[in-house]
Amino acid sequence: MxxxxxxxxxxxxxxxxxxxxxxxxxxxxxxxxxxxxxxxxxxxxxxxxxxxxxxxxxxxxxxxxxxxxxxxxxxxxxxxxxxxxxxxxxxxxxxxxxxxxxxxxxxxxxxxxxxxxxxxxxxxxxxxxxxxxxxxxxxxxxxxxxxxxxxxxxxxxxxxxxxxxxxxxxxxxxxxxxxxYGPRSHAEGDSGEIIPRTIVRMANGERPVLYGDGNQTRDFxxxxxxxxxxxxxxxxxxxxxxxxxxGTGVETTMREVCRLIADALGRPDLTPRMLPGRPGDVLRLCADGTTMARLTGFTPTVTLADGIADLVDWFAGRATEDMLIEDLNWERDEVAP
Structure with a gap:
């Protein structure tokens, strides 16, 4: 029980x-x-x-x-x-x-x-x-x-x-x-995250956007x-x-995220557009899940490549063009870049 x-x-x-x-x-x-x-x-x-x-x-x-x-x-x-x-x-x-x-x-x-x-x-x-x-x-x-x-x-x-x-x-x-990341993640506005935003951009033929040198890492x-x-x-x-x-204990750069999304969408031609670094952006993250595994036996099961492919499928058929327009408007008007 x-x-x-x-x-x-x-x-x-x-x-x-x-x-x-x-x-x-x-x-x-x-x-x-x-x-x-x-x-x-x-x-x-x-x-x-x-x-x-x-x-x-x-x-x-x-x-x-x-x-x-x-x-x-x-x-x-x-x-x-x-x-x-x-x-x-x-x-x-x-x-x-x-x-x-x-x-x-x-x-x-x-x-x-x-x-x-x-x-x-x-x-x-x-x-x-x-x-x-x-x-x-x-x-x-x-x-x-x-x-x-x-x-x-x-x-x-x-x-x-x-x-x-x-x-x-x-x-x-x-x-x-x-x-x-995953289905229902935010693709637009000030809640938008790198993976869904990039999928929406590239699905609409827009180049993805990276800030700074694009070598910032995250544990997705x-x-x-x-x-x-x-x-x-x-x-x-x-x-x-x-x-x-x-977390997964796997460190992935933003550049690699864009590459994985380009592969999933079949759009290797859409290379990142580089913009200056933004205030508040963390440069490096990678989790140690040892305590979690010891306490609960839990380990993540979904690889990043499989998860991105799943999310690309989830966005397919949705109004991604509307999401893109909203995100571009927000990006233009954002108070803090």
Missing amino acids: SGLDGARIVVTGGAGFIGSHTVDALLGTHPAHVLVLDSLVNGSEENLSQWEGDSRLSLVVGDIRDRGLVDSVMAGADVVFHLACLGVRHSLHSPVANHEVNATGSLMVALAARDAGVSRLVHVSSSEVFGTARTVPMDENHPTWPETVYGAGKLAGEAYSRAMFRTFGTPVVVVRPFNT MHVSDTAAGLLALAECDEAIGRTVTI
């Missing part, structure tokens, strides 16, 4: 990218009731459409900064997955709002989880708390020197959750996923693996009170 079976589970940000895949993993493998709390700023009801009509899923549209609302949503909850946040690029043009959601909002969630007496709070942070790698691979003890208000706010948020564990004994596990993990990792930690008693890094 799984610790998630029959549980009442709250997923903040559950209509977003990683959040909706976490919901899929929960409802696809466990007899549980899932309540999603999402502002729908970055998420959408469409991301949960496959569960339409399923009585096990409820959606509450609201803001995690609203303590009264969060308390009411948490009442009677057994397990909480906290994923609601605003992103890296958003923090450059709206640092105060970004901080309020990622830091203050996380405090509201942690306090509500404490008061509700949940059996597990899985606080989903980010590899951005580390900043650029000093050494690789990066384990949980790597120094935290965030480059952006986003990274700083995520670091503050995870610290609030750890405080609930240390002071009140709230059963918390903090998770630091590295770069996640498919969203199905990220969601599986979150569930594994929710069911691991030994993880309580710990901060755990999850």
Whole structure:
């Protein structure tokens, strides 16, 4: 019997990218009731459409900064997955709002989880708390020197959750996923990420864009693996009170990402267009998943090449031209390049 079976589970940000895949993993493998709390700023009801009509899923549209609302949503909850946040690029043009959601909002969630007496709070942070790698691979003890208000706010948020564990004994596990990609990832606006944005550009005959020298590295993990990792930690008693890094341990340059996408689309002629480096861009990331593997036995299963091919197929037939126009307009008007 799984610790998630029959549980009442709250997923903040559950209509977003990683959040909706976490919901899929929960409802696809466990007899549980899932309540999603999402502002729908970055998420959408469409991301949960496959569960339409399923009585096990409820959606509450609201803001995690609203303590009264969060308390009411948490009442009677057994397990909480906290994923609601605003992103890296958003923090450059709206640092105060970004901080309020990622830091203050996380405090509201942690306090509500404490008061509700949940059996597990899985606080989903980010590899951005580390900043650029000093050494690789990066384990949980790597120094935290965030480059952006986003990274700083995520670091503050995870610290609030750890405080609930240390002071009140709230059963918390903090998770630091590295770069996640896959279906439903954002291709446009200030939430857009390199892999989906590049797929959309190249699918419409546009050259991909790289910043700086294009040799920045990331550790990319498919969203199905990220969601599986979150569930594994929710069911691991030994993880309580710990901060755990999850990733593939494979370091890939932005140039190589563009090459893999060009191969998947059959467009080797669309070579990257180079632009000056952007403020806040981390130069190097690569995870050490040793602790995760030891605690849960979890290892990622999807290779980057296979994951990109899967995402190319997912975007096929969607309105990628509209996504491209929106992204180009945003890029032109972006306050911080």
